[in-house]
Amino acid sequence: MDDTYKQDKATPQLSESTRLLLIITKAWSWVFLALILVFFEVWSQIEVGRSFLWSTYNLQSLGVAAVQILMLALGLTLVIVASHIDLSIGFITGLAAVMAAVLIRLLDPFTNDLYLIALDMTLGAAAEPLKTMFLGDLLGVTVGQSVSVVIAIAGAAAIAMVPGLINGWMVSKLKVPSFIGTLGMYGIARGVALLIAGGATVSIQNDVARDWGNGTHFEVPYIVVFAILCAVAFHYLLSSTRFGVYTYAIGGNYQAAVRAGVRVDRHLIILFMLSALTAGFGGIIYTMRFSAGAAQAGEPILLYAVAAVFIGGASLTGGKGTVVGTVIGALIIAVIQFGLVFINVAPYWQFVAVGGVIIIAVLIDQSRSTIDRLRSTS
Amino acid sequence: MTEPILSARGVSKRFGGVQALKDVSFDLYPGEVLALAGDNGAGKSTLIKAISGVHHPEEGSITFDGRDLSGLLPGAVRDLGIETIYQDLALADNLDVGLNLFLGREIVRHLLGFLPVLDRTKMRTESAAILQNLGIRVPDPTLPVGNLSGGQRQAIAISRAIYWNARLLIMDEPTAALGVPEQRLVRDLIIRLRERQVAIIYISHNLNDIFAVSDRILVLERGRKAGERKASETDDNEVVKLMMGSA
Numbered sequence: 148m149d150d151t152y153k154q155d156k157a158t159p160q161l162s163e164s165t166r167l168l169l170i171i172t173k174a175w176s177w178v179f180l181a182l183i184l185v186f187f188e189v190w191s192q193i194e195v196g197r198s199f200l201w202s203t204y205n206l207q208s209l210g211v212a213a214v215q216i217l218m219l220a221l222g223l224t225l226v227i228v229a230s231h232i233d234l235s236i237g238f239i240t241g242l243a244a245v246m247a248a249v250l251i252r253l254l255d256p257f258t259n260d261l262y263l264i265a266l267d268m269t270l271g272a273a274a275e276p277l278k279t280m281f282l283g284d285l286l287g288v289t290v291g292q293s294v295s296v297v298i299a300i301a302g303a304a305a306i307a308m309v310p311g312l313i314n315g316w317m318v319s320k321l322k323v324p325s326f327i328g329t330l331g332m333y334g335i336a337r338g339v340a341l342l343i344a345g346g347a348t349v350s351i352q353n354d355v356a357r358d359w360g361n362g363t364h365f366e367v368p369y370i371v372v373f374a375i376l377c378a379v380a381f382h383y384l385l386s387s388t389r390f391g392v393y394t395y396a397i398g399g400n401y402q403a404a405v406r407a408g409v410r411v412d413r414h415l416i417i418l419f420m421l422s423a424l425t426a427g428f429g430g431i432i433y434t435m436r437f438s439a440g441a442a443q444a445g446e447p448i449l450l451y452a453v454a455a456v457f458i459g460g461a462s463l464t465g466g467k468g469t470v471v472g473t474v475i476g477a478l479i480i481a482v483i484q485f486g487l488v489f490i491n492v493a494p495y496w497q498f499v500a501v502g503g504v505i506i507i508a509v510l511i512d513q514s515r516s517t518i519d520r521l522r523s524t525s
Numbered sequence: 526m527t528e529p530i531l532s533a534r535g536v537s538k539r540f541g542g543v544q545a546l547k548d549v550s551f552d553l554y555p556g557e558v559l560a561l562a563g564d565n566g567a568g569k570s571t572l573i574k575a576i577s578g579v580h581h582p583e584e585g586s587i588t589f590d591g592r593d594l595s596g597l598l599p600g601a602v603r604d605l606g607i608e609t610i611y612q613d614l615a616l617a618d619n620l621d622v623g624l625n626l627f628l629g630r631e632i633v634r635h636l637l638g639f640l641p642v643l644d645r646t647k648m649r650t651e652s653a654a655i656l657q658n659l660g661i662r663v664p665d666p667t668l669p670v671g672n673l674s675g676g677q678r679q680a681i682a683i684s685r686a687i688y689w690n691a692r693l694l695i696m697d698e699p700t701a702a703l704g705v706p707e708q709r710l711v712r713d714l715i716i717r718l719r720e721r722q723v724a725i726i727y728i729s730h731n732l733n734d735i736f737a738v739s740d741r742i743l744v745l746e747r748g749r750k751a752g753e754r755k756a757s758e759t760d761d762n763e764v765v766k767l768m769m770g771s772a
């Protein structure tokens with residue numbers, strides 16, 4: 148081959164200012180998170196005379212707020228990378244919350260007796276004295292309640308995935324735009340959740356559920372540990388597997404994915420089911436935290452979850468976004484949410500602040516595309 | 526002569542009211558370059574998409590190496606050794622060169638012996654090697670391909686087909702968006718591949734190109750096969766007449 152074929156002898160040179168801008172657009176969410184943390188820390192030191200961050204209670208509250216956002220945002224990240232949107236997750240969260248509560252209520256009377264039945268079967272008549280012993284009784288109730296909680300989690304998660312399956316099927320096979328299709332599912336899931344709950348909150352009295360939802364290990368809430376595990380799994384899936392590459396490829400160029408042999412329909416269905424699954428987990432966590440399931444459990448979080456994904460670097464045109472970015476986005480919103488309460492600002496300001504951050508995120512995404520163009524033409 | 530590697534028989538395809546292909550039959554032999562000519566909308570792209578599994582014709586059959594292709598999905602067709610370069614390139618602009626070259630066939634290594642993870646480094650070095658081998662320079666292989674020039678993107682699409690050892694290479698207007706040196710590069714590539722007994726279907730609107738590389742020319746006119754000629758036994762005038770449906 149001779150040299151006439153060689154192109155672009157030199158890599159494009161960027162001016163100093165473009166390079167600086169590039170770094171800012173890439174890292175702004177980290178910087179922003181650091182800035183608001185500094186702001187609340189300074190405010191707290193001056194006004195209250197103690198630390199904002201150096202407080203177990205504050206950190207736990209921040210973590211829990213971030214968990215509720217992140218559970219909706221994790222699955223949504225994959226959907227948005229594939230250049231779709233899932234608006235139904237807010238009420239899939241509600242549906243799962245109600246289902247978990249209803250299932251626990253249904254199962255508790257049966258599982259409470261499990262221990263007694265098991266004693267009878269193994270020990271026969273010798274079991275009688277054990278049944279009345281306080282310790283045995285306590286243990287029995289715990290075992291029974293754990294059984295209902297585990298079954299309820301599995302059941303509610305499975306039911307949450309049904310609307311996800313339908314979303315994926317509408318979007319892939321029927322070619323319904325995801326914005327419209329999932330908006331329809333938003334209404335359906337909401338109605339069904341309210342119907343099942345009878346229009347009210349469904350309360351439960353299950354100590355195991357309450358403990359899992361509120362307990363801590365070395366001061367770290369269980370649900371935070373669970374959310375971290377989910378985030379690691381999704382990060383692995385999106386960044387290091389074929390499934391992840393195909394998600395980016397579908398978002399970047401749907402036809403390219405089809406022609407490369409990616410089974411795009413099946414892929415989209417799985418994406419929407421994953422989105423519904425993490426939203427469902429969010430609902431189950433809600434029920435365990437408050438010992439009650441409500442159809443509205445995810446309603447205010449939908450906006451926050453969408454915001455977290457976009458703050459994390461995703462783009463409406465698809466093909467972009469990372470799980471790490473989404474985690475940062477969720478943390479930013481949790482800090483704003485909790486911080487504003489902490490400094491006694493009327494809670495409605497949260498919506499204003501989060502809305503503002505979303506717009507900043509979109510503006511930064513826009514300037515990033517401009518810079519990319521500069522990079523390739525300069 | 527040897528057996529044809531690809532045979533199409535009576536292929537028809539409609540899109541709603543448009544009869545994009547009507548009863549098209551042809552054969553293609555290993556090491557042969559078949560040019561598809563025809564006006565805009567004549568059905569050239571539709572014909573090659575019927576081969577590559579993107580479209581499924583209502584009538585007729587296509588066999589490759591004795592295997593019936595009907596009902597196969599694009600991935601399965603590629604696995605048989607048919608690579609296609611599309612008119613509207615099939616690159617994912619948000620992915621880098623390596624991932625595009627390996628899209629659908631990623632290299633995976635196992636972390637700690639069991640956890641599958643993408644081997645991005647290997648895909649990058651492999652693709653850098655093949656690009657260099659073809660004399661194509663890309664400024665930064667870690668950049669999303671959306672940032673590359675039209676010629677560079679075309680080159681990546683072609684090297685993808687070559688890397689996977691296609692036995693049939695289909696190219697839909699591969700030179701349309703290219704500058705003169707890149708056009709020469711593509712032409713050289715076609716000739717080199719033909720020497721390696723790769724069968725090639727080549728779509729172009731440029732009759733000079735067609736006569737420069739092809740052995741046979743198949744002309745489509747509004748979905749019908751208007752004629753088929755050996756390149757050595759015809760000329761511009763006849764081909765243009767066939768394209769206009771007036772021969």
Ligand SMILES: Nc1ncnc2c1ncn2[C@@H]1O[C@H](COP(=O)(O)OP(=O)(O)OP(=O)(O)O)[C@@H](O)[C@H]1O
Nearest residue numbers: 540543545563564565566567568569570571572612
């Ligand atoms: N997916 C589709 N849906 C509907 N109609 C289509 C589709 N693809 C092609 N057609 C129609 O089929 C006919 C043949 O199109 P095709 O793309 O095969 O033409 P072509 O010969 O490749 O033209 P060009 O030289 O402009 O690329 C045209 O009338 C086109 O409008």
Ligand SMILES: [Mg+2]
Nearest residue numbers: 569570612697
């Ligand atoms: Mg065409």
